[in-house]
Structure formats: C-alpha cells, structure tokens
Amino acid sequence: MTPTVVNGELHEPARARLDASLFLLVLLAALGLRCYTLAPRPMHADEANQAVKLGQLLEQGRYVFDAADHHGPTLYYFGLIPAWLRGQATLAALDETTVRLTPAIAGVVAVALLWLLVRPWGRWPAFLAAGLLAVSPAAVYYSRYFIQETLLVTFTLGALVVGQRWWRTGRLGWAAATGVCLGLMLATKASALVYALVAVLALAASGASGRSARPLGAAAGTALAFALVVVGLFYSSFGRNPAGLSAAVHSIGLMTVKATAGLTGHEKPWWYYASLFVWHRNGLLWDQSLFLLPALAGGVLALRRRGLPRFLALNTAVIAVIFSLAPYKTPWQVVGIIPGLCALAALALTRLRWLVAAPLVLAMLLELGWQMRRAVFSKPADERNPFAYVHSSPDVKKVPAIAAAAPAGAIKVISAEYWPLPWYLRHRPDTGYWTEPPADCDAALIFVDAAQAGTVRERLKGKYWEGFLGLRPGFMLVVFEQEDK
Amino acid sequence: MIRRLLPLTLVFLAASALSAQDLVPIPLELPKPLFVGTPVPFKVPNLEKASTTKRPPFLAPAGTVNLAKGKPVTASDAFPVIGELGFVTDGEKDGTEGTFVEFGPDLQWVQIDLGETDSLYAIVVWHFHAQARVYHNVIVQVSDDPAFKTGVTTLFNNDYDNSAKMGVGKDPSYIETSEGRLIDAKGARARYVRLYSNGNTTSDLNHYVEVEVYGKK
Numbered sequence: 001m002t003p004t005v006v007n008g009e010l011h012e013p014a015r016a017r018l019d020a021s022l023f024l025l026v027l028l029a030a031l032g033l034r035c036y037t038l039a040p041r042p043m044h045a046d047e048a049n050q051a052v053k054l055g056q057l058l059e060q061g062r063y064v065f066d067a068a069d070h071h072g073p074t075l076y077y078f079g080l081i082p083a084w085l086r087g088q089a090t091l092a093a094l095d096e097t098t099v100r101l102t103p104a105i106a107g108v109v110a111v112a113l114l115w116l117l118v119r120p121w122g123r124w125p126a127f128l129a130a131g132l133l134a135v136s137p138a139a140v141y142y143s144r145y146f147i148q149e150t151l152l153v154t155f156t157l158g159a160l161v162v163g164q165r166w167w168r169t170g171r172l173g174w175a176a177a178t179g180v181c182l183g184l185m186l187a188t189k190a191s192a193l194v195y196a197l198v199a200v201l202a203l204a205a206s207g208a209s210g211r212s213a214r215p216l217g218a219a220a221g222t223a224l225a226f227a228l229v230v231v232g233l234f235y236s237s238f239g240r241n242p243a244g245l246s247a248a249v250h251s252i253g254l255m256t257v258k259a260t261a262g263l264t265g266h267e268k269p270w271w272y273y274a275s276l277f278v279w280h281r282n283g284l285l286w287d288q289s290l291f292l293l294p295a296l297a298g299g300v301l302a303l304r305r306r307g308l309p310r311f312l313a314l315n316t317a318v319i320a321v322i323f324s325l326a327p328y329k330t331p332w333q334v335v336g337i338i339p340g341l342c343a344l345a346a347l348a349l350t351r352l353r354w355l356v357a358a359p360l361v362l363a364m365l366l367e368l369g370w371q372m373r374r375a376v377f378s379k380p381a382d383e384r385n386p387f388a389y390v391h392s393s394p395d396v397k398k399v400p401a402i403a404a405a406a407p408a409g410a411i412k413v414i415s416a417e418y419w420p421l422p423w424y425l426r427h428r429p430d431t432g433y434w435t436e437p438p439a440d441c442d443a444a445l446i447f448v449d450a451a452q453a454g455t456v457r458e459r460l461k462g463k464y465w466e467g468f469l470g471l472r473p474g475f476m477l478v479v480f481e482q483e484d485k
Numbered sequence: 486m487i488r489r490l491l492p493l494t495l496v497f498l499a500a501s502a503l504s505a506q507d508l509v510p511i512p513l514e515l516p517k518p519l520f521v522g523t524p525v526p527f528k529v530p531n532l533e534k535a536s537t538t539k540r541p542p543f544l545a546p547a548g549t550v551n552l553a554k555g556k557p558v559t560a561s562d563a564f565p566v567i568g569e570l571g572f573v574t575d576g577e578k579d580g581t582e583g584t585f586v587e588f589g590p591d592l593q594w595v596q597i598d599l600g601e602t603d604s605l606y607a608i609v610v611w612h613f614h615a616q617a618r619v620y621h622n623v624i625v626q627v628s629d630d631p632a633f634k635t636g637v638t639t640l641f642n643n644d645y646d647n648s649a650k651m652g653v654g655k656d657p658s659y660i661e662t663s664e665g666r667l668i669d670a671k672g673a674r675a676r677y678v679r680l681y682s683n684g685n686t687t688s689d690l691n692h693y694v695e696v697e698v699y700g701k702k
Contacts, residue, residue, distance in 0.1 A: 045524050052518070069522040266523065283567060283582055330523065382688055390524050394590075394689040405646075413518075422518035433518045450617075450660075467645060468619035468658045470686025472524065476619060476660070 015123075022127045023115060030111040030134035033372070034104040034143045039096040041380040042392040045472070047146040048420030051099045054079040054146075055091025055426065063237045065244040067251035071148045071189045073234045073244075078102050078151065092427045103150040107143025110150065113157035114339050117164065120308065121347065128361065129339075129346035132291065135365060137372040138276070138331070139338045141387040144376065148189045149332045155184040156195050157339060164308070170212025172222050179223035183230025190248075190255040195336065198318045206311035259326040268329040273320065276334055282384045288371060290364040291345060298344030301351065309347060316340030331389045383473040392420050393470035399424035402445065402469070406481050409444030414456055415477060416449055446480040453478035540664055545606035545699060552599050553678070553698035560595045562588050566690065573597065578695045580614045580663065590689035592622060592649050595696070596679040602629055603700045605670035608640065610680055611694040614663045620691070621658070622649045622683035625668050627675035638675065641668045649683060670700070 043051065054076045057063045063076055082101040088094050115130035133139055143150045159181035166174030185192035233239075235248040258264055279287040299317060302309035320337050323329070345364070349357050374385075381391045399421060403411060411431040413421055418433060425431045437452055441459040447469065448456045457480075464480040471477050558570040568586035573595055577584045586595075605627060612620045625641040626633060642654025659666055678698050682691045 046522075264522075283587075382690075393687050394684065395686050417524055418518065419524065465645065466657075468660075468686055470618070473687045474616055476617065476686050 019123055022123070023112075023130075026115065026127065026130045026134050027108060027112060029131070030108045033134065033140050033376070034107045035101070037377075038100040038104065038144055041096075041144070042394050042396050043096060043420040043423050044145065044147075044391055045417075045419035047099070048392075048423035050075060050146055051094060052091060052422050052426065054083070054099060055094050058083050058088070058094070059090050062240075064241050065235050065237070065247050065251075067247040067254055072187045072192075072248075072251075073237070074151055074155075074184055074188045075102065075146070075148050077234065078106075079146075094426070099146045100144050103143050103145060103147070106150045106154040107139060110139070110143075110154040110157050110339065113154065113161050114342065116161045117157060117308075118343050118346065120164075122350070125343075125346040125350045128349060129343045131365070132342035132345060132368065133339055135368045135372050136291075136338050136342065137288065137368065137375045138334050138387060140372050140376050141380075142332050142335050145332070147332060149335045152185060152188045152192055152195070153335055153339060155181050155188060156192070156199075156336075159185060159196075160199070166219060166223075167208070167211050170214030170219065172219060175219035175222045176226045179226030180230055182223065183227035183234075186227065186231050187234035190251045191259075191333075193252060194322060195319065198322070199315055202311050202314040202318065205314055206308070207306035208311060209307065259328045262327040264328055266330055267327040270324045272329045273324055273334050273337075276331060276386050284374065284379065284382075284384045286371065286386055288368065290360075290367045291341070294348045294360070294364065295341040295345040298346070298348030301348055302344055312340050312343050316344065331387050390472060392472050395470035396420055396424055398469065399447075400427065402479060402481070403428055406445035409482070411445045411447075412438075412441065412443040413447045414438070414441065414449070414452060415447060415471075416451070417471065417475065418447070418449075421447060421471075442482075444482050447477045448480065450476045450478055456480070540667065543607050543667055543669075543699075546604075546701060548701050549606050549699050550701075551697045552603055552605075552700045552702075553597050553696055556600060557598050558595055559598070560588065561593045570595070573693045573696050576695070578611055578663075578665070580611065580694045585613060585692050585694040588691040590684060590691075592681055592683045593691040594679050594681045595693055596631070596633075596677055597696060597698060598631070599676050599678065599698060599700075601702070602674055602676045603702050605673050605675060605678070605698060605700040607699040608668045608670055608678060608680075609665045609695075609697045609699070610668070611663070611665040611696075612661050612682065612685070613692040613694060614661045614665075616661075616687060618661050618685045618687045619658050620661065620682045620685045622681060623656075623658075623666075624649060624651055624654065624681040626679045626681075627670065627673050627677065628679070629674075629676050631677055633677070633679055636675075638673050640670055640673065644683075649681060651681070665695070665697075670698075 050070070053063070053070070057076050058080060063073060065073055079099060079102045082098045083089070083094060086098050088098055111130050111134050114133050115126045118129045119126040139150075159178055162174050162177040162181060166178055182196060185195060231248065232245060235244040236242050237244055277288040277292040279285075279289055299313045302313035316337050319340075323333055323336070349361055352360070375387050379385045379388070381388050381394055383391065403425060409430075411425060411428055412434065413425070413431060414434045414437050416435055422431075422433065437448075437455045437459060439459070441456045442462050446456065446464075449471075460480065463483045465483050467479045467481070469477045469479050553574045554576055556574050558573045560570055563570075566587045566589055568583070570586060572584060572586045574597060608625055610625070612618075622644040623641060624639065624644060626637050626639050628635070628637045630636055639652070641656050642652065643656040643658050644651065644654040647653045678696070680693070680696060684690060685692075
C-alpha cells in the first residue's frame with residue numbers, strides 16, 4: 001500500500017482520495033439541498049404552465065414550440081426522463097416532485113461542472129467555488145423550480161468545460177461536445193445567444209494561451225454543425241414540427257423586443273440584480289454581502305490574470321451589465337451570473353492566508369446557508385422573498401380538495417388570470433376556462449376573479465355557497481360552490 | 486280497473502325506457518386553458534378605498550370605551566415571526582412595518598385579558614390591510630376562562646368547512662380593509678377575548694395590526 005504521507009506532504013493517491021472526497025461532499029450537499037422535499041411549495045404560474053405542457057408531451061407525444069410565450073423545448077424533453085423513471089405516464093399522474101427533479105438534477109450537474117472548470121486553479125479554489133454554488137440561495141431556489149434557467153446554466157457550464165478541453169487538446173471530439181452543449185443552450189432559451197456571444201468575446205479578450213496547434217476552422221465547423229443538429233432536432237420536435245425551426249429564429253426577435261421595449265410589466269431599475277445580493281429589509285432581512293464582496297475582489301484580481309480568470313471575470317461582468325441595462329428583469333435571470341461569481345469569490349479567498357481565509361469562508365458559508373434556508377425552505381412562497389417572484393399563494397394547494405368536495409359536475413374557471421389552476425385541476429378534464437364571464441355561468445364549482453365576481457353572481461341561476469381563495473398576492477378568486485345540486 | 490291501469494302502465498314503462506335510452510351526457514365542450522407568459526406583479530390599492538360605502542356607526546350604550554388598549558396579550562405562539570404581542574393592543578393601526586405582529590402557518594390565536602369581566606358590545610379586528618386579502622378560519626370567542634374550556638361564547642366564525650375543528654361557522658369571509666372588521670359582541674360578559682385565524686389568501690401566515698374591544702365596566 002502506498003504511504004499516504006511522505007515527509008509531511010500528501011502522496012498522489014492520497015491527494016486523489018482527498019479530491020474525490022471533497023468533490024463527493026459538495027455533490028451530496030448540492031443533491032440534498034436541491035432534491036429534499038420538492039413538493040410543498042405551491043406551483044408558480046410559469047411552473048404550472050410548463051408542467052401542463054410536459055404532461056401533454058408525456059401523454060400525447062406532442063410538443064409544438066411556442067415562440068410568443070415560452071422558452072425552448074429542452075425542459076419538456078428532459079422532463080420526460082424523471083416521469084418515465086417514476087412511472088408517471090399522464091398529466092394527471094405527474095406530481096410536483098417529478099417535474100422539479102429535472103432542474104434539480106441539472107443544478108447538481110452544474111456544481112460538478114463548475115468544479116471541473118475551476119479545477120486547473122487547484123483543489124481548494126475548485127472545492128470552494130463548487131461549494132458556494134451548492135449553497136447559493138438563488139442557485140438552490142431556481143434548481144427547485146420548473147423553469148429553464150438552471151438548465152441553461154448547466155449547458156453553458158458544460159460548453160465551457162468541454163470547450164476548455166478542446167482548447168488544450170484540439171481534439172474534434174471535444175469540439176463536437178462543445179457544439180452539442182451550445183445546441184442544448186440554444187434549445188433551452190433564446191437568451192442563450194447572449195451567453196454564447198459574450199463567451200466568445202470574453203475568450204478573445206482573455207489573452208488565453210496554451211491552445212492546441214490544430215486548425216481552428218475544422219473545430220469551429222464541427223462545433224457549429226453539432227450545435228445546428230441539436231437545435232434543429234429540439235425545435236422541430238424531432239422532425240414532427242418543421243415550422244418550429246422558423247419559430248425559433250422568430251423567437252430571437254421577440255426576445256429582443258421583450259427585453260428592451262419596456263412593455264411587459266417586468267421592467268425594473270438597472271440596479272435590480274445587484275440589489276438581490278446587498279443588505280435590504282422588507283419585513284425580513286436579506287443579504288449576501290459576504291459573498292458579493294469577495295466575488296468583486298476576485299473579479300478585480302482575475303482581470304490581471306490571463307486565461308480562465310480573466311475570461312470568467314469578463315464573461316460574468318458583461319452578462320451582468322447586459323441584463324442590468326435591459327429593462328426586462330426577472331429574478332431567475334440572476335442564476336446566469338452565480339457560477340462566475342462563485343469562481344471569482346473562490347479565487348479571491350484562496351489567495352489569502354489560511355488563518356484569514358478560513359474564518360471568512362466560514363462566515364460566508366454561514367450567511368449563504370442562512371439566507372438559502374430562509375429563501376428555499378422557510379419562506380419559499382412568501383412575497384417578501386426576493387426570489388418568489390409573483391408567486392402563487394399557498395391557497396392554491398386547496399383547489400384539489402375543494403374540487404373533490406364539490407357536487408358532481410363541471411367546473412368553470414372564469415378569470416382574467418388563472419394559472420396555476422389548470423395544474424391543480426389536471427385530474428378534472430371537465431373543467432373549462434374563460435377569461436370573461438360566459439352567458440351561462442352555472443356549474444357545480446366556479447372559480448371567478450374578484451373583479452368579475454359581481455357579473456357572474458348576477459348570471460347564476462342556482463344557489464351557491466361563496467368563499468375566497470388567493471391566487472397570488474393581491475389577486476383573489478371567489479369560489480362559488482353549488483348547494484342545491 | 487286492472488284493464489284500465491294496464492295500458493297506462495305499459496305506456497309509462499315504454500316512455501320511461503325510451504327516455505332512459507335517449508338520455509345521454511351532453512357533449513359539453515369546455516374551453517381549454519390558454520398558455521401565457523409570466524404573470525406581472527399585481528399592485529392593488531387597499532380595497533377599502535374601492536368599497537362603495539363607509540361602515541355605518543355602531544351604536545352602543547353611553548360610556549362604552551375600548552377596554553383592550555394596552556391590555557396584556559398572549560398567543561398560541563409566544564415568539565412571533567415578526568413584531569411583538571403588545572402591538573395587538575397598542576392603539577397603532579396604520580398597518581405598516583413595525584405595527585403588526587406576524588405568526589407562523591396553521592391555526593393561531595391571540596388572546597386579550599381585559600383584567601375583569603365586562604359587558605362587551607363590539608370587537609374590531611385589523612389583521613393586515615396594506616394589501617387586499619382574506620383571512621381564513623376567523624373565529625372570535627369570549628370567555629371568563631383563560632383556557633377557553635368553559636363558558637365560551639362564539640361571536641364570529643367563518644370556518645365553513647370546520648377545518649379548525651371548532652364547529653362550522655356561517656359568518657362570511659371578508660376582504661381586509663383599513664376599517665377593520667367590526668363584530669357585534671351583543672353585550673356578552675367576559676374577561677378574555679380570543680381570536681383565531683389560519684393563514685390568508687396571500688400567504689399561510691397570520692397577522693394582527695390591532696384588536697379593539699368596546700365595552701363597559
């Protein structure tokens with residue numbers, strides 16, 4: 001057996017074992033935080049909307065890319081895997097845990113990929129960067145959220161990791177893998193184009209050396225070809241909907257208008273993303289300064305170091321600036337810069353002496369852990385939680401029980417906005433949805449937005465019990481349950 | 486007689502068979518849900534401003550005052566998430582941060598000790614009025630027993646499905662406004678007032694800005 005310590009230094013097998021242990025520890029933490037009790041948080045309107053689309057794909061094998069209101073197809077196609085593994089074959093059989101497992105597993109893979117990306121800096125920067133991403137409040141929160149952001153982050157990190165290997169070896173296999181990751185990015189969200197372009201510019205400005213002497217053209221062509229194949233397969237619904245390809249091109253224009261025109265209702269000031277990290281109080285205290293400050297310091301340090309450090313600093317900074325300048329902002333977009341910030345914070349902290357760095361790292365992990373626990377587990381749907389954006393009220397979870405207790409008969413939902421109700425009523429195909437009151441409003445059970453309840457009440461012929469149900473903060477539904485049936 | 490009834494019975498049976506055969510579920514086509522983008526943040530003013538009329542004055546015997554002001558408060562959770570129990574009777578009703586107490590999820594109660602048994606005429610409760618919301622399972626009781634095991638009078642109960650396991654209530658749910666909810670105490674005599682709630686239409690938390698108990702010593 002090889003000795004583990006020779007003259008006070010770790011021998012190679014022992015180093016490998018330590019590396020593997022640390023890597024496993026971080027991955028287990030990431031897995032636990034991302035997969036523990038996925039079901040209790042009420043479904044956000046966007047999650048419900050996409051889960052119903054997944055259910056249709058699962059049930060009917062049918063998916064058509066919608067450029068107007070939805071992002072790319074990867075979320076739905078990858079969402080099939082946990083559904084198959086858990087034996088859920090219909091929309092009605094799907095549950096919250098199944099749909100949220102897709103981004104959760106993607107979030108764990110992202111942690112592993114960041115570790116691989118930063119490993120050339122050494123064991124401790126890699127361990128720390130991955131550890132920070134494992135507990136980052138935004139990264140954990142949106143890894144448990146059935147939307148595209150975490151998948152985009154994972155595919156982007158995947159592209160960087162395999163691109164890094166192609167850079168060193170020049171092997172066409174790595175170029176092809178980079179193309180596949182790029183294709184997956186583009187098939188996830190139109191904003192992937194921004195990530196890809198910024199990455200190319202940051203690479204050009206990074207002064208990176210050590211590239212293989214093999215010709216660039218063949219590698220670029222291979223990567224592009226694989227990217228186009230992946231994009232083509234997903235957007236065309238694997239050949240079943242060729243029109244999805246032109247819709248995908250159209251979605252780039254739509255995204256640009258959406259992000260810049262200021263007409264969506266999601267417009268926010270330029271400092272919005274920065275404000276998610278700094279001390280603020282809205283009844284509850286939110287702060288990630290102990291993480292943000294080392295990350296900024298790491299950014300300054302990294303700019304002075306050619307190669308990966310400068311690349312990550314430029315890439316993260318430019319994406320943060322672009323997203324901050326665009327009027328359209330939603331908090332989940334912030335996850336795009338979290339891996340970069342984690343790597344930069346790790347770079348800064350591991351430059352310090354152990355005696356200084358250790359307490360700082362401990363304080364940072366404690367703060368992030370506390371904030372993550374509050375955002376993810378204590379107040380996941382609280383309107384004061386900066387990540388619970390326009391979130392559904394816990395009341396919506398009562399809908400299946402209300403529907404089960406109601407007299408037999410059809411259900412009518414009459415509301416200007418009604419998501420996530422179609423998810424909670426997925427077991428009831430006898431449910432109809434109207435945005436305005438129809439001439440005949442009567443049904444065994446009716447959900448009406450409070451603003452239209454008066455009109456519906458006037459049109460009802462039967463006798464009803466009335467109650468209130470919250471859809472989301474400030475938006476209430478009046479529930480009419482027929483009594484005389 | 487049988488001869489007369491027989492044809493009638495046959496006609497009835499035939500008609501029944503025919504109608505049973507004809508009755509089929511109507512092919513009801515219900516509209517499917519539309520897929521939409523992320524909902525935008527909804528900012529509604531306090532619905533009290535949008536309501537049509539102001540509450541009419543509540544009439545009570547001369548000399549009726551708020552007996553709850555500054556009186557001690559206890560609760561199902563002695564350590565609220567936000568605020569202090571004293572906020573419930575401190576006379577501060579504007580509903581901003583620092584004027585309300587917040588309790589965790591599930592059924593929670595606050596209790597006011599009036600110090601002595603008094604005649605009570607009205608109880609006014611403000612849960613939270615910075616946003617349009619409805620609180621669930623609002624139950625208001627009075628008693629001379631601080632444990633509320635004996636001599637309990639229920640003045641208000643809108644727990645329609647008995648989820649609080651304290652009996653089905655027939656009182657209506659209501660939207661919180663800055664006017665608060667006035668509950669007629671009908672001259673009940675009691676020392677303690679207890680108010681229950683079980684989350685609201687925005688969150689599963691429970692809040693109190695203020696509770697006033699109008700009565701006479």
